Amino acid sequence: MSSDNVKVAILGFGTVGQGFFELFNSKKKSLALDNVSISEIVDLKYGHIVNPQDDLISNLKPVEDGSKIDVLDIIQKSDADIVCEFTWVNFKDGEPGVSHIRKALTTGKDVITTNKGPIALFYNELKELADKNGRNLRIKGTVMAGTPSFNVMDLLPGSEVKSVRGIFNGTTNFILSRLDAGENFDKALQEAQSKGYAEADPTNDVDGYDAGAKVAILSSLFGWKRTFSDVRIEGIRSLKDSRDRKGYKLIGYADKNDAYVRPVKLDETDLLYHVTGVTNAIQFDTDTLGEVTVAGPGAGRVETAQAALTDLVDIIGK
Amino acid sequence: MSSDNVKVAILGFGTVGQGFFELFNSKKKSLALDNVSISEIVDLKYGHIVNPQDDLISNLKPVEDGSKIDVLDIIQKSDADIVCEFTWVNFKDGEPGVSHIRKALTTGKDVITTNKGPIALFYNELKELADKNGRNLRIKGTVMAGTPSFNVMDLLPGSEVKSVRGIFNGTTNFILSRLDAGENFDKALQEAQSKGYAEADPTNDVDGYDAGAKVAILSSLFGWKRTFSDVRIEGIRSLKDSRDRKGYKLIGYADKNDAYVRPVKLDETDLLYHVTGVTNAIQFDTDTLGEVTVAGPGAGRVETAQAALTDLVDIIGK
Numbered sequence: 001m002s003s004d005n006v007k008v009a010i011l012g013f014g015t016v017g018q019g020f021f022e023l024f025n026s027k028k029k030s031l032a033l034d035n036v037s038i039s040e041i042v043d044l045k046y047g048h049i050v051n052p053q054d055d056l057i058s059n060l061k062p063v064e065d066g067s068k069i070d071v072l073d074i075i076q077k078s079d080a081d082i083v084c085e086f087t088w089v090n091f092k093d094g095e096p097g098v099s100h101i102r103k104a105l106t107t108g109k110d111v112i113t114t115n116k117g118p119i120a121l122f123y124n125e126l127k128e129l130a131d132k133n134g135r136n137l138r139i140k141g142t143v144m145a146g147t148p149s150f151n152v153m154d155l156l157p158g159s160e161v162k163s164v165r166g167i168f169n170g171t172t173n174f175i176l177s178r179l180d181a182g183e184n185f186d187k188a189l190q191e192a193q194s195k196g197y198a199e200a201d202p203t204n205d206v207d208g209y210d211a212g213a214k215v216a217i218l219s220s221l222f223g224w225k226r227t228f229s230d231v232r233i234e235g236i237r238s239l240k241d242s243r244d245r246k247g248y249k250l251i252g253y254a255d256k257n258d259a260y261v262r263p264v265k266l267d268e269t270d271l272l273y274h275v276t277g278v279t280n281a282i283q284f285d286t287d288t289l290g291e292v293t294v295a296g297p298g299a300g301r302v303e304t305a306q307a308a309l310t311d312l313v314d315i316i317g318k
Numbered sequence: 319m320s321s322d323n324v325k326v327a328i329l330g331f332g333t334v335g336q337g338f339f340e341l342f343n344s345k346k347k348s349l350a351l352d353n354v355s356i357s358e359i360v361d362l363k364y365g366h367i368v369n370p371q372d373d374l375i376s377n378l379k380p381v382e383d384g385s386k387i388d389v390l391d392i393i394q395k396s397d398a399d400i401v402c403e404f405t406w407v408n409f410k411d412g413e414p415g416v417s418h419i420r421k422a423l424t425t426g427k428d429v430i431t432t433n434k435g436p437i438a439l440f441y442n443e444l445k446e447l448a449d450k451n452g453r454n455l456r457i458k459g460t461v462m463a464g465t466p467s468f469n470v471m472d473l474l475p476g477s478e479v480k481s482v483r484g485i486f487n488g489t490t491n492f493i494l495s496r497l498d499a500g501e502n503f504d505k506a507l508q509e510a511q512s513k514g515y516a517e518a519d520p521t522n523d524v525d526g527y528d529a530g531a532k533v534a535i536l537s538s539l540f541g542w543k544r545t546f547s548d549v550r551i552e553g554i555r556s557l558k559d560s561r562d563r564k565g566y567k568l569i570g571y572a573d574k575n576d577a578y579v580r581p582v583k584l585d586e587t588d589l590l591y592h593v594t595g596v597t598n599a600i601q602f603d604t605d606t607l608g609e610v611t612v613a614g615p616g617a618g619r620v621e622t623a624q625a626a627l628t629d630l631v632d633i634i635g636k
Contacts, residue, residue, distance in 0.1 A: 023606065027476035146607050148466070148473045155466045155473070157631040158345035159624060271613060274592040288341065288624040289464050292614035295589060296607055306477060306606040313475040 006036040006316060009080035009109075011071060011100050012087035013043035016114055016141070018057055019305035020084060024312075025054050031313060042074050071096065075103045082315060084308055085113035091209050091228065094118035101126055105135050112311040114141025114304050120213035120228040123220045138311035143214045144168065144280045146306025147296030150221050152284070159288040161222050163255035168214040170278030170298045171197045171205035172236050172250045176263075177276045180247065185240040197278055197299075208235035208250065208261045215252040215259050224256045234262040249273065324354040324634060327398035327427075329389060329418050330405035331361035334432055334459070336375055337619035338402060338626045343372050349631060360392050389414065393421045400633060402626055403431035409527050409546065412436035419444055423453050430629040432459025432622050438531035438546040441538045456629035461532045462486065462598045464624025465614030468539050470602070477606040479540050481573035486532040488596030488616045489515045489523035490554050490568045494581075495594040498565065503558040515596055515617075525553035526568065529579040533570040542574045552580040567591065 008024075010017050021038060028034070041049040041056075047063035049056065075083060083104035087097050098118035104111050106129065113119065118126065119142045130137035143149040153161060167173050171192050178188035189206070192198040204210045212233040219226035231254075239245040244265075249272055251264040266273040271293055275281040280298030285291055297303040326342075328335050339356060346352070359367040359374075365381035367374065393401060401422040405415050416436035422429050424447065431437065436444065437460045448455035461467040471479060485491050489510050496506035507524070510516040522528045530551040537544035549572075557563040562583075567590055569582040584591040589611050593599040598616030603609055615621040 031476050148470050151473050152466055155469050158349050158627050271592055288620050289614055294612050296610035302606050309476050
């Protein structure tokens with residue numbers, strides 16, 4: 001991309017959108033991104049905001065007619081170079097994210113997204129669409145937020161990933177750490193909810209869908225073509241009434257033959273055994289280095305915004 | 319660098335040099351490096367080999383007059399675009415590596431090195447020299463071989479490193495793991511030597527110089543200008559006759575105010591506590607992600623060669 005002015009549109013102004021807006025503004029100078037601006041924001045609650053001021057968030061007010069906003073039409077007409085898709089996760093049909101991404105890619109925009117739904121379900125199709133249209137599709141934030149995950153392999157040219165495994169969901173890892181400490185399942189879940197880790201409906205986390213989405217995405221990225229429905233997913237509910245419920249981790253795994261998420265009782269010599277609380281971890285088995293492990297946050301406002309900022313700098317640097 | 323033919327010279331054809339030669343040849347095709355060739359190799363044992371064949375290593379023979387080879391003259395006259403400095407480590411004056419690097423940078427070559435001596439002692443000066451001459455100086459292999467270490471921050475644009483700590487020496491970590499298992503110090507050291515981890519003279523490892531070199535290098539890279547002599551170094555010999563010698567790690571640490579290597583008794587909740595054997599680990603404390611940890615091999619033939627290959631692809635991709 002040239003060094004001309006670059007316009008960025010944000011779709012979805014919840015935690016991730018606001019976090020990105022703030023992080024972008026605070027890091028813009030040190031990253032010498034003076035030629036980059038956030039040109040518009042679209043959110044069903046806050047409306048369509050053009051040329052937002054830096055102090056936008058402290059002055060944010062809901063609009064009355066948000067549900068009438070035609071996001072696809074706004075994307076179509078937008079002169080943005082890059083669209084950031086930060087709307088809600090939906091593992092059923094990927095909407096509305098997948099339609100936003102398709103529209104952006106086919107109307108001349110690069111896309112950055114942290115939205116696991118459309119990517120877990122449709123990555124291969126969307127990547128083809130991006131390639132066909134000569135656009136970038138960047139998805140760092142879909143796996144472990146900003147913590148280096150699959151992109152670590154960019155630092156290892158020539159190295160082949162034989163398999164990947166990890167702890168890809170912080171909420172369940174928190175709950176399992178509490179079970180290890182002797183807490184019961186329901187209390188641990190309530191604690192996760194009161195700390196804001198788990199949502200009111202904890203299905204996506206507890207039943208393994210969120211971790212399964214990441215396994216599907218990793219499988220696609222490493223060339224083991226697979227989508228969400230190809231991943232065998234078992235969550236942690238079976239541990240609720242089990243007597244044997246200590247030392248488990250919700251492990252996601254993929255190689256060219258297999259892809260699953262399930263609770264696995266780990267040995268204490270396994271580094272992943274010691275990844276506790278909401279921390280995530282990814283472990284690559286490679287031909288040149290053997291095992292490489294990365295651990296760090298897998299969610300959070302600034303943490304996820306970092307992923308989108310990494311993607312943005314990556315696109316602009318091209 | 320343009321996509322014209324790129325010539326690479328190798329200085330030092332021991333474990334790392336041979337490992338790199340083999341890895342380069344085996345990965346050349348998958349990395350589409352058809353325009354890159356290893357044009358010459360210089361080694362005091364094997365002589366000056368021009369346009370080596372792929373099966374060189376199996377036909378390798380010592381030369382009689384190796385000590386008469388004038389490496390600096392060969393660098394001067396070389397038409398290589400990139401010089402790989404893989405000679406031996408010397409923490410006293412960085413020779414002969416530092417002279418090789420200076421000569422290469424001032425005669426139009428980019429430099430890749432895995433040699434900790436010259437970099438720990440003279441990185442700031444050499445980087446200035448590289449910049450002044452418009453050349454690249456790449457040093458991935460000086461910290462944790464090919465395992466992503468300081469270059470992980472390339473994946474986190476805008477993120478600030480507040481401090482860095484880690485386990486930067488596999489030999490001592492192996493010995494300390496054996497002490498944890500109840501072994502005595504001398505036996506553990508012998509075991510490390512018999513496995514090929516520790517050299518006959520284990521000073522560089524056991525007395526902390528090797529780890530100290532890495533702390534000096536990290537300090538320079540993160541802008542806390544410091545050289546080898548500024549790092550407070552304490553090795554693990556004090557644990558030899560100590561009764562309290564379990565649970566220690568040889569921790570390297572740096573921030574803007576401090577830089578040290580010393581044995582530290584870690585708590586079991588510390589992920590580094592569980593990094594055992596020859597594995598290395600690095601932990602960054604960052605403003606956007608909090609704590610990020612990477613663990614992997616810190617030495618080895620292929621593992622170190624991967625670092626140089628990463629640097630090579632990085633230079634060529636520019």
